Amino acid sequence: MIIALYPGSFDPITNGHIDIATRASKLFDKIVIGIFATPGKNVMFSLEERVQLAKDAMSHLPNVEVIPYSNITVELAREVGAQVLVRGLRMIGDFEWEFEMAMMNQMLSPGLETVCFMASQEYQFLSASLIKEVASLGGDIHSLVPENVARALERKDVTGK
Numbered sequence: 001m002i003i004a005l006y007p008g009s010f011d012p013i014t015n016g017h018i019d020i021a022t023r024a025s026k027l028f029d030k031i032v033i034g035i036f037a038t039p040g041k042n043v044m045f046s047l048e049e050r051v052q053l054a055k056d057a058m059s060h061l062p063n064v065e066v067i068p069y070s071n072i073t074v075e076l077a078r079e080v081g082a083q084v085l086v087r088g089l090r091m092i093g094d095f096e097w098e099f100e101m102a103m104m105n106q107m108l109s110p111g112l113e114t115v116c117f118m119a120s121q122e123y124q125f126l127s128a129s130l131i132k133e134v135a136s137l138g139g140d141i142h143s144l145v146p147e148n149v150a151r152a153l154e155r156k157d158v159t160g161k
């Protein structure tokens with residue numbers, strides 16, 4: 001049984017992330033989406049919110065699980081029994097960072113393989129930070145995020161919480 005861990009901040013989960021998790025779920029027996037508690041960037045959604053949004057968005061796929069984590073990714077991989085780390089690669093900007101991370105994780109945990117999925121064409125220019133910016137300015141992001149995330153972004157915009 002091959003278990004793959006898909007780690008990230010998912011602030012919030014977008015159709016680009018969902019596309020990667022869905023494609024990975026067809027290749028591996030189980031996907032664990034690991035949501036990192038304290039990414040080194042400002043988050044809009046709390047850890048609990050990010051986990052709930054991702055759970056609701058992935059509930060149709062029985063072999064995808066969503067969990068929060070706050071330790072180092074390779075340690076979480078060991079805890080959940082993952083042999084593979086899944087990442088997504090957009091054409092511009094992702095490669096260098098993903099390569100660095102993959103080399104570091106290989107050093108920290110030999111045998112844990114990083115598998116990168118090429119982002120689908122329609123999501124190449126989609127990032128969670130752009131979604132947050134567009135949504136906060138009142139732009140229509142409905143084609144880029146699941147319905148529950150669109151509603152959560154609208155609520156943030158109104159209440160600021």
Ligand code: ADP
Pocket residue numbers: 007008009010011014015016017020039086087088089090094118119120123124125126127128
């Ligand atoms: P990070 O916090 O490392 O930027 P994210 O939580 O934003 O990570 O995303 C997790 C993973 O999903 C990363 O590998 C990132 O490259 C990938 N990803 C983000 N957006 C997209 C997208 N639109 N299409 C494909 N992969 C994506």
